[in-house]
Amino acid sequence: MKKYIILLFVMVCSLIRAGEFEQWTDKYDQLIKSAVSSGTRQGINSTLVDYDSLSKNPVVQDLYDQLETIGDPYMLKRDDQLAFWINAYNFLTVYKVSQEPEIEKLTDLNGFFKNVWKIDAGEIAGENVTLDQIEHEIIRKKFKEPRIHMAVVCAALSCPDLRPEAFRGEMLDAQLADQLMTLAT
DSSP, rough: HHHHHHHHHHHHHHHHHHHHHHHHHHHHHHOOOOHHHEEEEEEEEEEEEEEHHHHOOOHHHHHHHHHHHHGGGGGGGGHHHHHHHHHHHHHHHHHHHHHSOOOSSSGGGGGGBBBBTTTTEEEETTTTOOOOOOOOIIIIIIIGGGGGGGGGSSSSSTTTOSSSOOOOGGGHHHHHHHHHHHOOO
């Protein structure tokens, strides 16, 4: 009987944590939809991000702060984990640029001894992370999904477009396929 109570407790905790990720993803999805639109810049048709409005939007800081205390992403199902890490990477990229509205692209934050991908980007579930860690040590190494190169963004016209919606585990395969097709056209 004691074993079943412990199992039930673990299942309830997992559901609560899964709901926490879903709430963060829903809020991120709304934020993206409010700040992303199709347009043309420097003669290139692209998805454009309104970083000026993001720099003034309190939801940006709220999402950033929530990442610090969010549960362990590895408690999620595989596709939900991958969707979360892609969203977290993209959000932290958008966050960095929105905090420095005078820059044109993320690499403008590089310095002589500073690489924007290798400095702290934020805290996820109590751990400081860099964009490099998320992309190479988590996403690429753990998931071995080549289409992520069409999904993670670097806030420049030369990078894949920021998807105008959050990635979601239940739609991930279709969303990644769409990203690939969009970039190919």
